[in-house]
Amino acid sequence: MGFWKRRDDLEGRLRGARPKPQHDLVRSLASQSRPARRGFLGNVGRVPFAAAGGLTAVVLVAVIALGGLSAPIGALGKAFDFQNLKARKADTHKVENSSTVDQYGTRTNVCVGGYIQLRLYQSEADHLVGGGLGVLGVCTGDTPSSGPARDTACLDGYLEVRLSDAEFSDLTTRHLVVAGACPRT
């Protein structure tokens, strides 16, 4: 017991005699050593972001493991298909390029070839109808094909339209459209 007590006494004395720096030195070195703020959040801000990111990853993995993403993925797939379908339908008779497309004004329905429905600005419609390439109003005829609109044709010299193969063949034969893109002016 005496040995341990004596040893503890010496350790206590050594700790008690521990040299201490002057306050000025501590203050000066501390101000030079303290880390500079990094970004507006500093180090403190990173921890919650890292934790949130980690937690999100864990939850995502758990959801995937349980098959919980099949419904959202299915819905996403359907939405994509629906959008694609809409785009295809819209593309069929979409005016791709027009020098007057940015003009303000009301639009009017014009039918080309009996089945190509376009909505054009009044000046465009007047020009088209005046040239005998279309008639004002809604189309009543049936399209020769509902295939993919992959052929570009030029209507009235400045209106680009995308047509299905059958539409393209029909309208070029009837000289209502010219194959290819409209000349850029």
Next chain:
Amino acid sequence: MRGLRRDPLEEPEALIERVYAYVAYRIGQGPDAEDVTGETFARAVRYRDSYDASKGAPITWLIGIAQRCVSESYGRPRVADQPPDRAAPESMEADALERLTVRTAVAQLGDRDRELIALRYGADLSTRQIAERMETNTNAIDVALHRARARLRELLGDDDAVAS
């Protein structure tokens, strides 16, 4: 996997005190110890990005720098200060005399003993941390510290009655 990157100098005040205590036990208290401590922290600030928390606590990293600074500045052991006059003026407070007595005895130790005492009671490193720094095992450090304390006890007087 590495954890979050930690700045070794986030809470510098306590580290400064521990480094200074180590240096002062090694080379004696005063302007020289302040210079070496300052140089240690200047290097630490310069190389703070190289600190790797997986290799040890910030204090062990700093003590490594301090050891190099001490050996560069004081390659040869310094001549120990003279022990204080036992018949010091009565006005000197007893605890101040006690501190001076202990520090003087530490200064009279051999280089290795003084290094161990400085690491353990100045820098307040654990024996395990000291063992890691000296690349040896904890047992060897415990034995070496025991011997260093025994020699210190001799220097202080067998009956430990210096301060009383």
